[in-house]
Amino acid sequence: MIEVERVMTLDHPLPDVVGFLADFANAELWDPGTITCDRIGTGGPAVGAEWHNVSEFRGRRTELRYRLDRFDADHLTFVGHNKTATSTDDMRFGERDGRTRLTYRARVEFHGVARLATPLLKREFERLGDEVCVRLPQAVDRALRVPPSGGGHPQ
Template identity: 70%
Template sequence: MIEVERVITLDHALTDVVGFLSDFGNTEMWDPGTVTCDRLDDGPLSVGSEWRNVSVFRGRRTELRYRLTRLDPDHLVFVGRNRTATSTDDLRFTQEGGRTRVTYKARIEFAGLARLAAPLLKREFERLGDEVSGQLPRAVDHALGDPPTGDGGTL
């Protein structure tokens, strides 16, 4: 099993950040490995909503079916599965003034012979975690609008 954790502070309100990140289809904007992520059901987002995520990792294309397993005002959990891996994205949120602190934990459990490669892949997943730390704030700013400048003026 591989675990990667990052803490990211965003200059947006908690409800707005959770609203954006609760749609796992938005991973196309902030996850550097995601090629496509399409919702498989319709209607309001709820526990049980599912997505088909296609990613590229180390030059190989892989597909996982993700399900939203927890949808709380301050905590989201998505679990993706295929025959060789189970991937869990756990996002916890805290409000700090008008800003939101996101604790993002990704856990990948490999099945069968793929388990043998896990120790060799840890460094690559750490690098991806660093890339998420850079891309996520830009994606949120793009989706929700640039954060306030703090001076009360306009450009």
């Protein structure tokens, strides 16, 4: 199993950050490996909601079906499966002075013969974790940016 953890501080209130990240389709905006991530079914994010995720890793495309397994005010857990791997994205949140501290933990467990590659892939997952630290705050900032008053025209 490979596990990568990163801690980020986001300049937005906790409920807004959790609301954005609870919709796993937004992984297209912050996860460097995700190409597409589409909601399966209808309705908003809730425990049991599922997404079809297409990612690219080391030049190869892979598809996973993700499920929102935990949805608390300060904790989200998504679990993705395919025949080769189980991937877990665990996000824990805390708030202080209107800012959100996010502890993001990604865990990948390979199955079958793919398990043999686990030690060789650790460095690549660490690199992806570093990219998430850059892209996720940028995606949250773009999504939660409050438009300027006065219609957005310079004064």
